[in-house]
Amino acid sequence: MTAADPRYLPSRPPVDLGLARLHADMVCARSVVDSARRGTKPPLGLSRMAEADLLECLETFASALAERRLPVPRGLRDELRLRRLLAAERR
Numbered sequence: 001m002t003a004a005d006p007r008y009l010p011s012r013p014p015v016d017l018g019l020a021r022l023h024a025d026m027v028c029a030r031s032v033v034d035s036a037r038r039g040t041k042p043p044l045g046l047s048r049m050a051e052a053d054l055l056e057c058l059e060t061f062a063s064a065l066a067e068r069r070l071p072v073p074r075g076l077r078d079e080l081r082l083r084r085l086l087a088a089e090r091r
Contacts, residue, residue, distance in 0.1 A: 022061045029054040055083045
């Protein structure tokens with residue numbers, strides 16, 4: 001079949017559902033951290049737990065990209081570096 005053939009359907013890369021789920025988890029964790037920050041004075045424990053969860057999601061997503069030999073976007077890499085440093089300071 002060719003592109004001129006009406007039955008021709010261009011192939012699309014398969015969706016990696018595992019990676020999509022990890023990305024959704026990361027977005028959700030980011031949202032929780034943002035919500036905790038917006039409060040007038042969020043409980044310290046909640047804020048730290050949310051930030052720890054976000055760091056874990058970022059680490060997992062970056063690892064999943066690396067396992068699939070996909071590049072880690074610069075913004076994600078920078079955020080990961082920053083959050084690792086902040087987490088180390090809090091220990």
